[in-house]
Amino acid sequence: MSEIRLFVTTTEKQAEAVLDIMSMIFEDEDYAIATMEIDEKRDVWEASIYMMADEEKDVQARLEPALAAEFSHLAIEREVLPDVDWIAKSLEGLAPVRAGGFVIHGSHDRDKVKAGEIAIEIDAGQAFGTGHHGTTAGCLEMLAAVARTRPFCNVLDLGTGSGVLAIAARKLLHVPVLATDIDPVATRVATENARRNGVVTGLTFATAPGFHSTAFRLNGPFDLIIANILARPLMKMAPQLVANLAPGGSVILSGILAEQRWKVLAAYNGQNLKHARTIWRNGWVTIHLIR
Numbered sequence: 631m632s633e634i635r636l637f638v639t640t641t642e643k644q645a646e647a648v649l650d651i652m653s654m655i656f657e658d659e660d661y662a663i664a665t666m667e668i669d670e671k672r673d674v675w676e677a678s679i680y681m682m683a684d685e686e687k688d689v690q691a692r693l694e695p696a697l698a699a700e701f702s703h704l705a706i707e708r709e710v711l712p713d714v715d716w717i718a719k720s721l722e723g724l725a726p727v728r729a730g731g732f733v734i735h736g737s738h739d740r741d742k743v744k745a746g747e748i749a750i751e752i753d754a755g756q757a758f759g760t761g762h763h764g765t766t767a768g769c770l771e772m773l774a775a776v777a778r779t780r781p782f783c784n785v786l787d788l789g790t791g792s793g794v795l796a797i798a799a800r801k802l803l804h805v806p807v808l809a810t811d812i813d814p815v816a817t818r819v820a821t822e823n824a825r826r827n828g829v830v831t832g833l834t835f836a837t838a839p840g841f842h843s844t845a846f847r848l849n850g851p852f853d854l855i856i857a858n859i860l861a862r863p864l865m866k867m868a869p870q871l872v873a874n875l876a877p878g879g880s881v882i883l884s885g886i887l888a889e890q891r892w893k894v895l896a897a898y899n900g901q902n903l904k905h906a907r908t909i910w911r912n913g914w915v916t917i918h919l920i921r
């Protein structure tokens with residue numbers, strides 16, 4: 631089934647306001663919501679909400695009246711996003727990605743791995759995480775850097791997608807890793823990817839929205855939590871995330887657009903976490919915080 635993006639085109643300020651309205655209406659649903667800069671000089675921005683095709687009518691019917699009061703001049707536009715198989719096909723020829731001593735490559739590029747690199751084989755497929763996105767690469771680089779600062783003994787990868795970060799953490803740290811995703815397809819793909827990468831023990835997968843699963847209590851608390859989701863759900867989940875973090879533990883957050891970083895930092899500062907470092911990649915930031 632296709633994914634749909636409903637969006638409005640406006641100024642940065644209004645896009646932020648539209649984003650707030652979208653977040654308010656769809657607060658408890660896991661639709662991805664984001665603003666994106668289109669043209670810096672002309673101050674053109676888009677505020678978007680993503681959904682599956684069968685959810686579009688419902689989202690549109692709720693969004694229209696909510697925007698009508700303040701933003702009746704903004705047209706709600708729609709884009710049909712390429713379906714997953716098309717994405718997989720277009721990514722087939724992508725070159726390996728190197729970050730933090732890891733190399734993420736497709737099965738067609740096994741021979742490109744260099745001595746001393748930690749290789750992770752991921753073919754583009756039905757779950758996010760081939761390493762090509764700035765957030766995944768940022769998390770890999772941050773994971774390698776954070777691992778040099780102290781030992782860790784229990785890791786959580788929240789929003790595992792293809793499983794790339796969980797596999798990386800397991801290969802680098804050799805400690806138990808719990809990897810979860812709201813999407814059962816992602817957990818299935820991640821489990822297959824782990825097996826393909828020879829990671830058969832020490833890595834547990836579970837399907838769960840946010841922290842709604844007994845898997846967290848059974849496997850936690852964690853001294854390293856990596857969550858590459860989106861700014862809004864990350865802010866919303868801050869209290870539960872920190873409740874699952876061991877004292878002195880580290881958190882690596884990504885999926886955050888550069889301009890959203892202050893809000894996310896504020897949410898986690900409010901939970902007594904301190905900012906340690908930020909990595910920037912292609913307009914996205916990856917943040918390291920310490921409890």
Ligand SMILES: C[S@@+](CC[C@H](N)C(=O)[O-])C[C@H]1O[C@@H](n2cnc3c(N)ncnc32)[C@H](O)[C@@H]1O
Nearest residue numbers: 758759766789790791811812813839840858859
């Ligand atoms: C940006 S992808 C990250 C994938 C991978 N960790 C990486 O870094 O490439 C975000 C993943 O988070 C999952 N996700 C989104 N909202 C979630 C939630 N509330 N709880 C758990 N997983 C969620 C999505 O299904 C998706 O697989």
